[in-house]
Amino acid sequence: MQRTAVNPWDWSLKLGYNQAEIIQGATRQVVCAGQTAVDANGNPQHPGDMRGQIGLALDNLEAVLTSAGMDLSNVTRLGIYATDVEDALKNFDVLGQRFGAAQSAPPMTLVGVTRLAIPGLLFEIEATACA
Template sequence: MEKRTVNPWKWQDERSYSQAVEVKNATSTLYCSGQAAIDPDGTSSDKDMKSQLVQAIANLEEVITTAGYECKGIVRLNIYTTSTHELWPYFPILQEWIAKHRIEQAVTMLEVNGLFETLKVELEATVVK
């Protein structure tokens, strides 16, 4: 697989994403459903935003690795949250995870009126290898 990032500017670098990602010669693609702070028994978290973000990241990583992919293969990450204001102070947690796995991805973050049950943040990814 060949991956090329397209960044006409520099300002996105401090926000840990790319403006566009081109992928050539991929052997397979994994489309992940939104992963949130849901326990293995299916119980939705009612904890704070930070706790939910940490669990959503862990759940996304679990889905990706269980499917036989690597997190560094993420090329698209959509972030849905019930409050960008509440999520933003914890964005460095996501940035550290992105750096740890050397992920280069396009990102969209959307504030939504609500997520399933008590959830506050959901991460949806496209992964290639």
């Protein structure tokens, strides 16, 4: 698979993502459901802690990707939902560290929501990955 970044402007690069990517030669695609800060039994973790919830949501996303034979470097699109956008942005370095280590800057959207499906959750991340 070959990925080519498309960035008519460079402002998004400073925030850690490309405006678009051209994906060529992919043979498999995985569409992941939204991952949150829950344990293996679906119980919410890190109440009131955005940073902790982002970290666990990313752990859970990586577990799903690993089960599909992929990792964060295969992610081609992210959808992110947060109950407090400002708090999420303050902790976006967690995403930057994880995706930076994978040398990946997938296009993403961050949306503020009034709540998520399970009370107490603050952050949810969904992904599309290709290989």
